[in-house]
Amino acid sequence: MPIPELEGVIQGLGHSGYRAKQLFRWVHQKKINNFQDMSDLSKAFRTECDTRFELPQLAVHEQHESSDGTIKYVIRLSDDKKVEAVYIPAEDRQTLCISTQVGCKMACAFCATGYQKFSRDLKSWEIVDQLFVVNTPKPITNIVLMGMGEPFDNYDEVMRALQIFSHPFGPQIGKRHITVSTVGISDKIEAFIKADIAKLAISLHGTTDEQRSKIMPINKKYPLTELMDLCRSLTMKRGLRVTFEYVLLKDLNDSDEDARRLVKLVRDIPCKLNLLAYNENPFIDIKRPAEERVLAFQKILLEAHLTTTYRRSRGRDIGAACGQLTTKKADKPALPSPL
Template sequence: METAQLLTQKPPKKINLKGLWIEDLERLLRELGEKRYRARQLASWIYAKGATEFDQMTDFPKKLRKKLSQIASIDSIKLVKKQVSPKDFSEKYLFELSDGEKIETVLMREGKRVTVCLSTQVGCPLGCTFCATGKMGFKRNLTTGEIVDQILALRRERITHLVLMGMGEPLLNYDNVLKALRIINHELGLSFAGKAITLSTAGIPPMIRKLAEENLRIGLAISLNAPTDEKRDQLMPINRKYPLKELIASVRYFKQRVKRRVTFEYVLIKEINDFKKDAQTLSQLLQGLPCKINLIPYNRVPDLPYQRSSEEKILAFRDYLYPRCPVVTLRLSKGEDILAACGQLRTQS
């Protein structure tokens, strides 16, 4: 080969280990002629201890560290911007991914509870008409590493809870999300108990049933937002494919298998879904299903025509539902002033 050709030849791309789990690492180490147990050590260094350089792995012989650094890397997403709400101190982080795409991650504080809201896709393909992310359209799925890295980037914050409720529909990125959940849940990974994790979905019944079989014991939240197919079709186009009857049947199945109370999120939008009749239909729809209803006053999204229900309507809606439904909470969204609240995430900068 000519010298000029050699000089312009790109070096082979290194394997990013972030996102690989024990079985993948075992395969890689086997190819390097290393013992199997090293994979568990390597996983623990990357996820539990948050190592970003092979030289930090002090219980690995120097030879192995060198071998690894020649073929692999531990890449991180890049923090571009952090905004803090002066009102409630919630924080919105803008991260840049290796291909230049951007995502947002939100951190909320409530006493000792620190919850991080993770994104799972760049944009979202479901196009809910009230949601800023839906308006962005869909760019791509996040990799397992990019999902987990949002937590690693904020690990100093003593996170207690995780919600998969940021940009994207987690169940449409099933394999990467599931692998991320296994890493997040495992003691060699990030050690979050299933009860500290909630996955929120717009409602993809076959995937809800699949998730119920995974033995993860995580919580499930359904972004419901309307009590009839007619109204839900308007707000959430996915309902035309999977109407309420099919969605609720899959939620019952999840409840039965996982034995955890499911949460229904209901965003209250002025004169769209906040009538007394809506509250009545909602309580009938969820009758006999042990669940929690979380009412969320709509958060403004620039360029969208919807408005928040009046306080009077919000309280009347809640008071009709409770005690007809066992647990009803009224969630005052955090981070509204920095557009970090539910349905407001959209990468602008």
């Protein structure tokens, strides 16, 4: 629970709200998960906590290390379902990519998690505990909610987890060091921006409604044209800069014409574009474009003076890169590409 919620519970039991802050600090900063070890609480209060509350923990089921230093953790939940978290080391930051759902309802055509289908939402503690359960070589400095699941499809639990991540009595991952990635669930975007609790990245992956709907079926509900209007109005109202993610899929959305359409789409929106080359997986027959194609695509964006980065994938050899996360085994022929 975030502190205000915990204070309500503790005060409801007739104790000072200060006890909530103490409990929160023990759990989220000192990583103690046994009430009896919380030495600055009275014995009677510790025993009351033992009878009233639980401090459940996730467990690392498997761990796979990539030659580039990336580590994929397969994490077991209390009902035996599994999610994945990925540690991505870099010189200036240590990032953990965290999951928010078991599977996903969004069914993006290129994504192994979407292929796995949806099983359930994660509770806030299951989102937060991924940070605590992984034993990374260096302490985590950045969090991205880009693992399994669509964060805004589990909005309330994600927002509770974000309040915990950034709290000064918690793990203290500053809000500028946390990024939440969405397929563009427009009716949650405005509330999220207002909450000012983390950075936002929106996945585009297509430049027309027809094309994007085939790659990301959610586009039928939240069409590109409306999404871009929302981004335009939010950036004007709030002086924001939006980050757009665009995964290049060979022969599906990676042509020069696509790049030129992308320029037109975002030209009047203060934004940054992150390009990724698709990471193949055994479930879906979509290919990764050649490096030269990605660079030619990027060149068109750069020539239009759009801030554009091309993120090299990490952890492809262990199935830990974007679009590859799944706890399902490849047991059927790959699905044909959608376009």
